[in-house]
Amino acid sequence: MRLTNADARRLFLDRHGLADDPSRRVALPELQALIERIGFVQVDSINTVARAHDLILFSRRQCYRPKQLKSLLEKERSLFEHWTHDAAIIPTRFYPHWRMRFERHEERLKEQWRKWRRDGFEEKFDDVLAHIGQNGPAMSREMGEDEEKTNGGWWDWHPSKTALEYLWRTGRLAVCRREGFQKVYDLAERVIGEEHRQHTPHEAETIDWACSSALERLGFATSGEIAAFWDVVSPAEAKAWCAQRSGKDLVTVALETADGRSHKVFARPELAEQVREAGEAPRRIRVLSPFDPMIRDRKRAERLFGFNYRIEVFVPAHKRKYGYYVFPLLEGDRLIGRIDMKCRRDAGVLDIAALWLEPKVRLGRGRFDRLEAELERIRRFTGCERIAFADGWIRD
Numbered sequence: 001m002r003l004t005n006a007d008a009r010r011l012f013l014d015r016h017g018l019a020d021d022p023s024r025r026v027a028l029p030e031l032q033a034l035i036e037r038i039g040f041v042q043v044d045s046i047n048t049v050a051r052a053h054d055l056i057l058f059s060r061r062q063c064y065r066p067k068q069l070k071s072l073l074e075k076e077r078s079l080f081e082h083w084t085h086d087a088a089i090i091p092t093r094f095y096p097h098w099r100m101r102f103e104r105h106e107e108r109l110k111e112q113w114r115k116w117r118r119d120g121f122e123e124k125f126d127d128v129l130a131h132i133g134q135n136g137p138a139m140s141r142e143m144g145e146d147e148e149k150t151n152g153g154w155w156d157w158h159p160s161k162t163a164l165e166y167l168w169r170t171g172r173l174a175v176c177r178r179e180g181f182q183k184v185y186d187l188a189e190r191v192i193g194e195e196h197r198q199h200t201p202h203e204a205e206t207i208d209w210a211c212s213s214a215l216e217r218l219g220f221a222t223s224g225e226i227a228a229f230w231d232v233v234s235p236a237e238a239k240a241w242c243a244q245r246s247g248k249d250l251v252t253v254a255l256e257t258a259d260g261r262s263h264k265v266f267a268r269p270e271l272a273e274q275v276r277e278a279g280e281a282p283r284r285i286r287v288l289s290p291f292d293p294m295i296r297d298r299k300r301a302e303r304l305f306g307f308n309y310r311i312e313v314f315v316p317a318h319k320r321k322y323g324y325y326v327f328p329l330l331e332g333d334r335l336i337g338r339i340d341m342k343c344r345r346d347a348g349v350l351d352i353a354a355l356w357l358e359p360k361v362r363l364g365r366g367r368f369d370r371l372e373a374e375l376e377r378i379r380r381f382t383g384c385e386r387i388a389f390a391d392g393w394i395r396d
Contacts, residue, residue, distance in 0.1 A: 001271065003220060005256040009304055009333040011219040011278045016294045017060045018330065019279035022286065026061040031068050032078055032091070034060060039217045039229065040088040041069075042291040043081065045181055046313065048325045048342045049350070050382055053089055055289040058381055059330075074177045080192060081175040081183075082168075085231045085296070095196040100206045101232050102171035109166055121162035128163045129172065129187070137176050137186040140164050207233050211241040219274065220253055220267040225300060242266050258306030281333045285370040287378055288328045295328055295335075307335035307358065322356060331370065336361045341378075348385035350378060356395050363394065 013019045017034055026034070034057070035041055044052035057064045072079045073089065080092045083101075090098075113121065132138050143160035164185055167173040174191035175183045189197060201209070214229035215221055221229075227238035242250060246266070253271060255263045268274070288295060290311045295301040302308050309328055312320040323340035330336070337357040343350050352375065357363060363371075379387050 001251055001267075002254045003256065003265075003267070003271065003275070005258055005260075005304070006333070007275045008220065008255055010280065011275050012304060013281045013294070013333055014278035015217050015219045018286075018294060019281045020060065022060055022062050022282060022284070024061060025063050026068070028068060028072060028076070031057070031061070031064065032072055032076075035072075035079065035089065036091045036093075037217075038293055039213070040084050040090045040293070042084075042289075042293070042296070043087040043089060044289075044291050046325055047181075049287075049327070049378065050289075050343070051181075052289045052291040055287070056292050059286045059288055059292065062377055062381070077191065077193060083231070085228060086291075092192065092196055095192055096199040096201050097206045097209050097232060099171065099200050100203055102169075106170050109169060113162060113166065120159040121166065124160045124163035125167060128160055128167060132173070132185060132187055137184045138164075139179065139182050139184050141182070207237050207241060211238055215250075215266065215268070220255060220265045220271065222265055225297060226266075228297065255303075257303045263303060281330075283332050283370070285329055285331045285336070285367070285374045287339065287374055288330055290325065290327065292328070294330075301335070305335045309335075309338070323354065326356075329371075331367070334361075336367075341375075343382045343384055345383075348383075350375065350382060350384040350387045352387060352389045352393050354390070354393050354395050 010019070015037075017038055024030075038056075041053045041056050046052070049055065050058065051066075053069065054064075054066050057069065069079075069089070073081070078092050079089050080095060081087065081089055082098055084090070110122065128143060131143065140161040143158075143164060164173065168175065168183075168185055171188060173185045174188040176186040176191045177184045210230050210232045211226050214226045218225060218229060223239040223242040224235055226242070227233055227235045233241075246252065249269065250266045251269050251271065253265050253267045255265045257263050290309075295307070295309055298309055307328065312322060312326070313324060317324075322338060325342075326338045326340045328335055328338050335358070337355060339355050340353040341351060342353065355363075355371075361367075375387055379385075
């Protein structure tokens with residue numbers, strides 16, 4: 001079976017909620033359904049324009065507002081925060097399948113963190129749990145006040161902070177809310193509903209769920225991409241899962257990449273029907289978060305869209321090709337460029353520093369109007385009063 005590049009892009013965008021009409025209104029049930037459809041929404045602290053999780057959802061539903069996500073997380077408790085490949089917001093009904101991750105990380109994190117965290121965090125487990133149990137939710141800055149403070153940076157945690165993070169990563173604690181983007185921890189039983197905590201799937205059940213649900217959201221994938229989606233199962237487990245089902249409920253597909261090559265992937269036998277049912281992406285231009293699930297796997301994005309994207313946050317300024325935090329631009333089913341912009345909240349200005357279009361993409365009147373319309377939507381979403389364009393902002 002062969003999958004053309006155009007069909008692959010259409011199916012992939014559909015599975016990621018980017019083929020829907022973004023002007024549709026979104027109430028809490030629809031927002032919950034959207035996140036479940038995507039799988040998870042990555043959380044990141046950088047806020048040059050908007051938080052990653054907010055921009056991911058806004059790019060799909062322009063009526064979305066951050067207070068809606070806060071309600072699902074902190075009131076409805078239908079979402080929880082934990083890790084996939086990174087910190088993420090995940091539907092709570094998936095929580096039972098994180099138990100395998102909790103168990104696997106118990107010894108793995110101890111071994112790793114003994115090497116690069118400071119000593120003594122394991123001795124703090126009981127104290128941390130007792131403190132939160134008696135006094136309620138706590139932030140890391142409230143713990144370990146008598147412990148040595150350092151100026152070593154975010155990685156040089158005091159023992160109680162390390163214990164907090166470890167107990168969260170292994171399931172004893174849960175994040176109940178954030179304050180100023182700082183995590184507030186509570187006992188898991190006070191955050192996660194009992195029906196989700198009491199169900200403990202067997203490893204085989206979780207491996208099957210993780211692989212099957214990842215493929216459902218990707219549409220087609222290699223075993224490595226399947227493993228990386230949730231980052232719950234190992235590459236070897238995903239490879240074995242694909243091998244066991246190949247020729248039965250999985251088929252091998254020759255995927256046409258953006259440069260015309262062929263790439264072997266797995267898909268469901270009903271792939272052709274899935275492609276026919278996939279919607280067409282709207283022609284409007286949309287600004288994507290650098291952590292959008294559509295481009296999170298940089299190699300996959302390059303294979304499908306011919307778009308080479310690297311975030312340059314950790315690249316020294318003089319070595320950056322584009323900028324500190326540059327946003328990809330999606331138009332229809334194409335990634336057409338990237339834009340460097342920043343929200344200056346103190347002045348109420350959305351600053352547009354630079355725009356780079358991909359080769360063979362031209363900024364005609366229609367495309368300029370679509371870009372301007374998207375920037376206006378971003379302006380309103382961020383609460384800025386006006387847009388300011390830097391001199392020479394359109395780059396070659």
